[in-house]
Structures are given as structure tokens and as C-alpha cells.
Amino acid sequence: MLLAIVEALKLVALFVVGDGHFITGVFVLVCAYAGSLFVTERLFVIVKPKLLTLPWFAKIWSWFVAIRGKFLQCLRRKSGGDRVTAQASEKIVELRQPTQCVLWEHPDRVAGQFAQAFEEVESYEDASHLSRSLYKCRECGQLYFYEWYEWVDWEHGNDKQYSTFVPVQTAEEITALKQTDTFSLLRFFPRLQWDGSKIGWIGK
Numbered sequence: 001m002l003l004a005i006v007e008a009l010k011l012v013a014l015f016v017v018g019d020g021h022f023i024t025g026v027f028v029l030v031c032a033y034a035g036s037l038f039v040t041e042r043l044f045v046i047v048k049p050k051l052l053t054l055p056w057f058a059k060i061w062s063w064f065v066a067i068r069g070k071f072l073q074c075l076r077r078k079s080g081g082d083r084v085t086a087q088a089s090e091k092i093v094e095l096r097q098p099t100q101c102v103l104w105e106h107p108d109r110v111a112g113q114f115a116q117a118f119e120e121v122e123s124y125e126d127a128s129h130l131s132r133s134l135y136k137c138r139e140c141g142q143l144y145f146y147e148w149y150e151w152v153d154w155e156h157g158n159d160k161q162y163s164t165f166v167p168v169q170t171a172e173e174i175t176a177l178k179q180t181d182t183f184s185l186l187r188f189f190p191r192l193q194w195d196g197s198k199i200g201w202i203g204k
């Protein structure tokens with residue numbers, strides 16, 4: 001029944017094209033082919049059990065299913081692999097605890113006398129809402145990767161400032177930190193966090 005409609009549509013298409021309405025004819029033809037594809041797929045679902053009783057068809061079909069399975073497995077393994085890589089990049093990084101530094105026992109020293117306590121070694125970023133640089137403790141020489149970040153609350157106007165100090169030692173650690181964004185920076189422990197009111201070590 002449906003197939004008959006599809007075939008009739010194709011005939012209509014031929015007449016339309018013959019009449020000079022090329023675009024309309026092509027459109028009807030495309031609809032007809034899409035329709036027949038749909039009907040064929042439906043038809044296959046219905047006749048498949050019957051076809052599978054034929055030995056030659058069953059053989060070809062099982063071969064096709066096996067290949068399709070392998071292909072899907074391959075695709076799945078690939079996306080699974082991507083997930084593993086993503087997890088690896090989200091892993092926690094533990095750094096040496098700066099126990100010799102006065103900040104370790106007195107984290108509140110970062111507030112107030114910041115300039116007296118630290119000197120800037122290098123600046124990486126200096127924007128209106130985000131700045132990043134490398135600071136050195138004037139007292140013990142401990143290096144800190146420092147990020148200052150202002151969260152702009154457009155809706156309520158409650159802007160918040162966050163300062164983060166990550167104690168670093170090696171050039172590799174500094175490179176890794178430079179590659180983070182504000183959120184992946186939180187993978188590093190221990191770190192000193194100051195949100196404008198509370199100051200404290202995370203992961204001490």
C-alpha cells in the first residue's frame with residue numbers, strides 16, 4: 001500500500017518535471033525516495049524472521065552483525081579512551097608543603113602586609129578580573145604561584161575576590177600551573193585560599 005503511494009509520487013514527480021517545474025519535481029522525487037527508504041526498512045523488520053530461516057541469508061546476516069559489532073566496539077573503546085585521558089588531566093597534584101614558611105602557620109599574613117611579605121618575580125597575566133604571577137616570600141624564598149580572580153556577579157552585584165597561593169618549587173610545577181584555568185587550578189594541593197573574608201590552607 002505504502003509502496004504504491006511512493007511509486008505514484010515518483011510518477012507525479014516525472015509529470016511535474018516534464019511540465020517545467022523542475023525544483024518542485026526534484027523535491028517530490030526526493031520525498032518519494034525518502035519514503036521508499038523508510039518503507040524498505042519497515043518491510044525488512046517484518047520479513048527478517050522469515051529471511052533468517054534461509055541458510056544463505058542467515059550466514060550473510062550473522063557476518064554483517066559480527067562486523068557491525070566489532071565496529072561499534074571499536075568506536076566505544078575510542079570514546080572510553082578519551083575519557084581516561086580526560087580523567088588523567090583532572091587528577092590531583094600534591095606539592096611539597098612549605099612548612100618552613102611563615103605562611104604555613106600564619107596564612108593570614110597574606111592579608112594586609114602583602115607587599116612587605118612578598119616580591120613579584122614574574123607576571124603572567126594582568127587583566128581587570130584576573131591576574132596571575134609568581135611571588136617569592138621575602139623571608140624564606142618560597143615561591144608561590146599566585147592567582148587573583150574577581151567573580152563578577154552581574155545579576156546581584158555581589159562581586160567576590162579570590163586569591164590563591166600555590167607553593168611551587170620546580171620549573172615543571174610552574175609550567176603546569178600556568179597551563180591551568182581558574183577551575184583546574186583547584187586540583188593543586190596544598191594551596192592557600194583567601195576569598196575576601198576567610199583565609200586558610202586547603203589540603204594542609
Ligand SMILES: [Zn+2]
Nearest residue numbers: 101102137140
Ligand atoms: Zn616564607
